[in-house]
Amino acid sequence: MKHSLETYNLFFGSLSNPNRLKILNVLRNKNLNVGEICNYTKFEQTMVSHNLKRLERCGMVFSEQKGKQRYYSLNKKTIKPLMKLIDEHMGIYCVHLIGRKI
Amino acid sequence: MKHSLETYNLFFGSLSNPNRLKILNVLRNKNLNVGEICNYTKFEQTMVSHNLKRLERCGMVFSEQKGKQRYYSLNKKTIKPLMKLIDEHMGIYCVHLIGRKI
DNA sequence: TTCATATATGAAATAAGCATCATATGATAT
């Protein structure tokens, strides 16, 4: 491990939340501003902003101001291979817990 | 995303805990039984057992009974490339938050 | 079988994380 446990913890913690995962998911195909993310996810604006902030701090999304709106985009370079890795892992080791809570 | 948000959440949740990360860390180089993990980490036995259980359910560690002891080993096939991916990510995008809490 | 050691389990207590609320900042237009 190259970095501190705290840093890894922060990274993984950012991904261990269904709402943040959903936000990442709606950003997969196109860049969206906060309002659009709210529409797609049916989440409240403040909640989305809080979660976007955390995702951005961890480098999982980027943002760019365009007029009054701020557009968010997925860090595909990290998120795509990450998801791929986990999909493969789950396909092998986690079949038993698909659909479970714990 | 191939699996449900809940499943990803469970996966990442297992990694977003400093104690579990520390346990994974001490398993990097050699397989250890529960008592040994406690010694290395200075964690309590029950806590270690609870956390090992969760890690095993998510396929991050494997276990094997040997006499009275149960030995745990890291799922290197997943954990190693995962850590590599994240180290690279952090090196680029997370320099600013090294050592931070949030 | 009984004893000692190793690990696991369930429930309760504690801690951490999160959404929500109220409010603030920022941007553009008038």
Add this chain to the structure above:
DNA sequence: ATATCATATGATGCTTATTTCATATATGAA
């Protein structure tokens, strides 16, 4: 400047996660 729309922030209450405690199960030895 003020008004309006878009997004961000801080604090608080609530929920979920985690550790701890007490106890149970499992394995091997005597």
